[in-house]
Amino acid sequence: MANSLLLVGVGGQGTILVSRILSEGLVEAGYDVKMSEIHGMSQRGGSVTTQIKFGEKVYSPSIGEGEADLLVAFEKLEAARYISHLKKGGTLIVNDEEIYPLSVLTGNADYPDKVLDELVEQVDNVKVVEASRVAEELGEPRCQNIVILGSMVKVLGLENIDWIELIKKNLPERVHEVNIKAFERGLSQ
Amino acid sequence: MKKLLTGNEAIARGAYEAGCLIASAYPGTPSTEILENISQYEEIHSQWSTNEKVALEVGCGASIAGARALVAMKHVGLNVAADPLFTIAYEGVNGGLVIITADEPGMHSSQNEQDNRLYAPHAKVAMVEPADSQECKDFIKEAFEISEKFDTPVLFRVTTRVCHSKGLVELGEREEIGVKEYVKDIRKYIMVPANAKVRHVEMEEERLPKLREYSNNTPLNRIEYKDKRIGIITSGISYYHAKEVFKDKASYLKIGFSYPLPDQLIREFANEVEKLYIIEENEPYIETFVKAMGIDCIGKEILPICGELSPEIIRKAILGEEKKESYSLDMEIPARPPTLCAGCPHRGIFYEVGKYKDKIIATSDIGCYTLGMAPPLGVGDTVICMGAGISAGIGFDRANRKANRDKKVFGFIGDSTFFHSGITGLIDGIYNGSNMVTVILDNRTTGMTGHQENPGTGKRVTGEEAPVIDIEGIVKAIGIKEENIRVIDPYKLDETKEAVKDAYEAEEPFVIIAKQPCALLKEVQRARRGLYCEVDQEKCRKCKVCLRIGCPAISFEDDVISIDRAQCNGCTICLQLCPFDSIELIGESR
Numbered sequence A: 001m002a003n004s005l006l007l008v009g010v011g012g013q014g015t016i017l018v019s020r021i022l023s024e025g026l027v028e029a030g031y032d033v034k035m036s037e038i039h040g041m042s043q044r045g046g047s048v049t050t051q052i053k054f055g056e057k058v059y060s061p062s063i064g065e066g067e068a069d070l071l072v073a074f075e076k077l078e079a080a081r082y083i084s085h086l087k088k089g090g091t092l093i094v095n096d097e098e099i100y101p102l103s104v105l106t107g108n109a110d111y112p113d114k115v116l117d118e119l120v121e122q123v124d125n126v127k128v129v130e131a132s133r134v135a136e137e138l139g140e141p142r143c144q145n146i147v148i149l150g151s152m153v154k155v156l157g158l159e160n161i162d163w164i165e166l167i168k169k170n171l172p173e174r175v176h177e178v179n180i181k182a183f184e185r186g187l188s189q
Numbered sequence B: 001m002k003k004l005l006t007g008n009e010a011i012a013r014g015a016y017e018a019g020c021l022i023a024s025a026y027p028g029t030p031s032t033e034i035l036e037n038i039s040q041y042e043e044i045h046s047q048w049s050t051n052e053k054v055a056l057e058v059g060c061g062a063s064i065a066g067a068r069a070l071v072a073m074k075h076v077g078l079n080v081a082a083d084p085l086f087t088i089a090y091e092g093v094n095g096g097l098v099i100i101t102a103d104e105p106g107m108h109s110s111q112n113e114q115d116n117r118l119y120a121p122h123a124k125v126a127m128v129e130p131a132d133s134q135e136c137k138d139f140i141k142e143a144f145e146i147s148e149k150f151d152t153p154v155l156f157r158v159t160t161r162v163c164h165s166k167g168l169v170e171l172g173e174r175e176e177i178g179v180k181e182y183v184k185d186i187r188k189y190i191m192v193p194a195n196a197k198v199r200h201v202e203m204e205e206e207r208l209p210k211l212r213e214y215s216n217n218t219p220l221n222r223i224e225y226k227d228k229r230i231g232i233i234t235s236g237i238s239y240y241h242a243k244e245v246f247k248d249k250a251s252y253l254k255i256g257f258s259y260p261l262p263d264q265l266i267r268e269f270a271n272e273v274e275k276l277y278i279i280e281e282n283e284p285y286i287e288t289f290v291k292a293m294g295i296d297c298i299g300k301e302i303l304p305i306c307g308e309l310s311p312e313i314i315r316k317a318i319l320g321e322e323k324k325e326s327y328s329l330d331m332e333i334p335a336r337p338p339t340l341c342a343g344c345p346h347r348g349i350f351y352e353v354g355k356y357k358d359k360i361i362a363t364s365d366i367g368c369y370t371l372g373m374a375p376p377l378g379v380g381d382t383v384i385c386m387g388a389g390i391s392a393g394i395g396f397d398r399a400n401r402k403a404n405r406d407k408k409v410f411g412f413i414g415d416s417t418f419f420h421s422g423i424t425g426l427i428d429g430i431y432n433g434s435n436m437v438t439v440i441l442d443n444r445t446t447g448m449t450g451h452q453e454n455p456g457t458g459k460r461v462t463g464e465e466a467p468v469i470d471i472e473g474i475v476k477a478i479g480i481k482e483e484n485i486r487v488i489d490p491y492k493l494d495e496t497k498e499a500v501k502d503a504y505e506a507e508e509p510f511v512i513i514a515k516q517p518c519a520l521l522k523e524v525q526r527a528r529r530g531l532y533c534e535v536d537q538e539k540c541r542k543c544k545v546c547l548r549i550g551c552p553a554i555s556f557e558d559d560v561i562s563i564d565r566a567q568c569n570g571c572t573i574c575l576q577l578c579p580f581d582s583i584e585l586i587g588e589s590r
């Protein structure tokens, strides 16, 4: 039985790096892995989605509505946008972060209030990660994504894989230390 | 060794292992990373060509000269390259020639979702279709073999889900093939009518029958007999979608060599199974063939032609299963469309042209600057295909004149697009006396597809230095008068406004070249890292003029206008617009 993970976020948040590290770890753990990403216009502030499936044998990389075991949202509005993909009883990890679309920035639309409250009320298993606050505390706002990776690893129960090594492999040396800290903070969130 | 690779990385690896020597491409999602990855192998000469037709012709020449050549493009690129495709099919190859078409069912970042499998029977070229990364690598090697064995170019058809999905791939070694001997053979390589007539008959009577036989015997086409109550003929990613739904509860004929289709295999399979389904994305390519053989099957009666397929869609169509249980929220969720970035050099010119919105027609083109059409800038009447930003403008201008419609035409085109297919349009305009305005948005990169070098950037795909092709020089050389050319910095609104005014009033062909590098280029980011704009809240009167430029760094919340320092690169467009001098530039560029 394949495990289906859907990662959603906004271009520039580093979802693709997290999916890459995660898939490499899953391969090392001996799983068959398929990962599929739609990143055509990711640099231009649009929504980005990555689908990861792993298990003994994976066929289709696609994840439809009600098919994700774990939905990981790097931004709250994206959690709301993709919530229909989460399977009943599945888990939602959501970053307590707001990024306004242009229509909201220019005052032509409203960022819905209480997205988080609504999500917590509707979804049975929700884990809210304050990745931006943690990253801020660590003095490197860009390591939010690695905080989230830590939380995912915890939820998936995959602590036995050597993630630190993979983080080092995928990031430049000068940011190793802060990202390892970020990962550990994510694990314990 | 096994490695996790995207389909595009696996194709590059396959080319390397197959002893490919020349690779040419023009960028386009989802094909771009193929050449980017190939260029990392020193053994292969890799180049971004100016457009897909040029790329394919480079491949044709290399193949005839005796080298294994690979050419890559997105689906619409094959339209541009269709001319050489149809004739190289007659000529055949010397070194193997593999042409990759990366199709985009679902149009995640394309203007249409044409199904390029239909090109194969039309051009009569062999076609191969992998379903995952391992097959991408293996089939590329096989495609080179097929090409040389049957003396045919091979169309290698992939889709976004194959190109951009990662799967495990077993790596192999490179086989050095070298360059084959070239023997002059004008019967084969000069397609004048007398030779073409002979070649066409040879194709029909010799090559295609041999390929048909191959199709029925190659392991690329394989039958998996499981439960025979349901039989499924499928290819590409649809095979895995079908497997996901039916697992062992159906039998499969998986097609990896899809032109010519394996008629005997299809008949054998159809005879064995009770109910036959054809599961394929977009057009009923396999289905039409099967039905023409007089075989009963179900396909597009229940499966959609439009958009991507998924296990979910197949489950519903064939098994009648409803969606799986999930969650929903009762709230309005604002869309998050792509936008011009903070600091994008395209913003200033669209803002200034936007002031004439009601008095002009804007024929735009494909690239980041297409986004100039979105509110609040809202500049753009048409987008068709690369190059049409200029040429469609010529036609629009003519029709306007016939209708006595007093609307000046402004055509927009990016630097990469100008080199790709804008120059011919501009020549046409001058030659035929159009008085449209052409705005060339020279941001010194191919932005939309993720920053590829182009003839104007001074670098090649390999990072080597290259001559810079001078856009202004071209514009002058083809006959735009000096007084009708403005080279401007679109970060400077005064200059931009002046140029737009002159252009609007001109009675002759007019060109504006807006020069400012893309804000996301590494060297630009480095140079402007310390720069940003800030709102002085004491002076700000909340007139919201700065919101009219649609900059994602500027927000209006709780009655306060503010600028996000992390995004802002100090382009100062907002600062120049502010009527109350309430925006300040902080920091210095390096």
Ligand SMILES: Cc1ncc(C[n+]2csc(CCOP(=O)(O)OP(=O)(O)O)c2C)c(N)n1
Pocket: B026, B027, B028, B029, B052, B074, B076, B077, B080, B366, B367, B368, B369, B386, B413, B414, B415, B416, B417, B418, B441, B443, B445, B446, B447, B448, B449
């Ligand atoms: C025939 C064809 N080939 C490739 C593409 C993919 N594509 C879309 S826009 C673009 C290039 C845009 O670059 P440029 O004109 O420099 O504009 P920018 O994005 O930098 O603003 C490409 C290659 C396409 N749409 N059509």
